[in-house]
Amino acid sequence: MTDMMTLEWTAVCGLDRLDHERGIAALVDGVQVALFRTGDELYAVDNLDPVGGAYVMSRGIVGSRGGVPTVASPLHKQVYDLRTGHCLDLPGVALPVHQVRCRDGLVEVRLRREE
Template sequence: MTAQLVRTWVCVCSYQALLPERGVAALVEGQQVAVFRTFDGMLHALGNQDPFSGAFVLSRGIVGSRGDAPTVASPLFKQAFDLRTGRCLSDPDVAVPVHDVRCRDGLVEVRLRVPDSS
């Protein structure tokens, strides 16, 4: 029998402190996470590391959209990532991790997703 890894919700900031169309970086269980609030009030959490440069900068990216997909563009090489799936729009073979995020009692909380081991 293998033990299941149970991830916990970690408070990163108040909802009001997270400005629309801006990101913040948070350290969650030792991992850098970029948290975004889009103009419509939705929350998204991705790994903060840009897979093309290796730099931890996605939280400083430009938030926008392509079609119906909310996106963040890396501030370094400008690749856009879908905030819902983490997939790079210009190179679908590249993606950043997506994490669970919620607003509870006015606080933004993030829970790391357990990697798929299949």
């Protein structure tokens, strides 16, 4: 079993900087994170595409599959569940998912890292 370590909350940007259905990249405690806003929900995943090996997930295509909020890699088009990070096209492949919230108009991220 993998142990996870949760770090502190880090302010990233104002909520108004996040366009609906589009991603942005942010550097949080040395980790590139892709942030997404869909409707009233916020999501944060690693920006590193686990298949293509490039930091591009923030440029992915936001959508949904069967009611599940998703992002498709701009490289090879694998689709990932924004809630869990699991790839819907390749079993066993996943993006690390981080906690995200909006407090007083600021988007904050708390990384989850393996110990």
